[in-house]
Amino acid sequence: AQSVTQLDSQVPVFEEAPVELRCNYSSSVSVYLFWYVQYPNQGLQLLLKYLSGSTLVKGINGFEAEFNKSQTSFHLRKPSVHISDTAEYFCAVSAPSGSASKIIFGSGTRLSIRP
Amino acid sequence: GAVVSQHPSRVICKSGTSVKIECRSLDFQATTMFWYRQFPKQSLMLMATSNEGSKATYEQGVEKDKFLINHASLTLSTLTVTSAHPEDSSFYICSARPQGSRYEQYFGPGTRLTVT
Numbered sequence: 001a002q003s004v005t006q007l008d009s010q011v012p013v014f015e016e017a018p019v020e021l022r023c024n025y026s027s028s029v030s031v032y033l034f035w036y037v038q039y040p041n042q043g044l045q046l047l048l049k050y051l052s053g054s055t056l057v058k059g060i061n062g063f064e065a066e067f068n069k070s071q072t073s074f075h076l077r078k079p080s081v082h083i084s085d086t087a088e089y090f091c092a093v094s095a096p097s098g099s100a101s102k103i104i105f106g107s108g109t110r111l112s113i114r115p
Numbered sequence: 116g117a118v119v120s121q122h123p124s125r126v127i128c129k130s131g132t133s134v135k136i137e138c139r140s141l142d143f144q145a146t147t148m149f150w151y152r153q154f155p156k157q158s159l160m161l162m163a164t165s166n167e168g169s170k171a172t173y174e175q176g177v178e179k180d181k182f183l184i185n186h187a188s189l190t191l192s193t194l195t196v197t198s199a200h201p202e203d204s205s206f207y208i209c210s211a212r213p214q215g216s217r218y219e220q221y222f223g224p225g226t227r228l229t230v231t
Contacts, residue, residue, distance in 0.1 A: 032218045043119075043208055044159075044222040051218065090158060094218055102149070103210075103220055107158045 002027040002093045006106035013081055014114050021076040021109045023065075023091030033074040034092040034103065035065055044090065050074060061085070086113045117143050119211050121223035128199055128230055136194045136226045138209030144189035145211035149220065150182075153206040165192050189214065199230045 007022040025031060032051050036044040048059025055067040065076045074091060091106040118141040128134045138148060147166050151159040163179075165171040165186035173179045181203075183195040192211075196203050206227055210220040 036222075041206075041225070041227070043121075043224040044210075049218075101217060102161055102164060103218075104161070105159045108156075110156075 002031060002095050002104050004091050004093045004104060004106040006091050006109050008109050009107065010110045010112065012112045012114060015083055016080050018079050019077065019081050019085075019111065021089050021091075021111065023074045023076065023106060025072050025074060025091075025093045027072075027093065027095060029095050032094045032101075033065075033067060034094070035059065035063070035074075035076050036090045036092060036105075037061075038088045038090065038108075040087075047076070047089075081111070081113050083113050083115065085111060087111060117211075117213060117219075117221040119209065119221045119223040121207075121209055121226050123226060124224065125227045126229070128228070130200055130230055131198055133195055133197045134199055134228060136196075136207055136209075136228070138192045138194070138211065138223055140190045140211040140213075140221070143211075143221075144214045145192075146189065146214045147212040148186055148192040149210045149212075150184060150192075150194050151208045151210070153208060153225075155206075159208060162194075196228065199228070201230045204228055204230045 004025045013019045034049045035047040048057045050057045050067045058064045088108045090108050092103045094103045120139045122137045150162045153159045162177045163171045163173045165184045167186045171184035186192040208225040210222045
């Protein structure tokens with residue numbers, strides 16, 4: 001079974017500062033990794049995903065993440081955040097096992113941007 | 116892009132009644148749909164996986180008789196909360212996997228259920 005741990009429940013940063021949201025996963029098989037963003041009272045929007053290939057993945061809104069197999073991590077980064085980035089961010093993992101593969105979510109990190 | 120809708124977006128019902136939530140994939144066919152539940156300021160917990168034309172697979176601890184899932188077509192799945200109680204109040208989110216995909220999931224906007 002797969003699991004994912006988000007080490008920080010809340011991350012406050014100042015506007016235009018860089019940010020890193022940490023994510024570690026556990027799996028005995030190869031995995032797909034995702035970062036989703038959730039704005040208040042809304043569903044989830046995919047930021048980026050790692051399926052295979054290049055370990056540095058670029059997503060929407062200037063976010064990127066790096067897959068590190070040896071450290072079983074998939075940290076999300078942005079070099080300069082904006083007020084509009086205030087949201088809940090979820091790291092998620094899925095094992096490629098056909099159409100029934102499930103996405104399991106981490107506990108989430110609340111990113112709050114201070115002006 | 117792929118769009119998933121949910122209806123209603125908000126619903127308030129009295130304790131003991133049943134409520135149905137619809138999840139539709141608007142511009143693609145979805146063999147598999149997923150239902151999640153999210154408590155305030157918490158993560159999404161997978162409740163069940165539904166496949167078109169077959170019975171849903173429920174996660175451990177989810178009461179299948181209380182949360183009835185029907186996936187009657189490739190674009191529609193429904194979740195019915197039967198005999199709802201205040202503890203069923205939550206944010207319910209569905210997602211849909213396009214036919215032929217192994218990993219993609221597109222999420223609906225969620226339904227806020229309040230049981231009084």
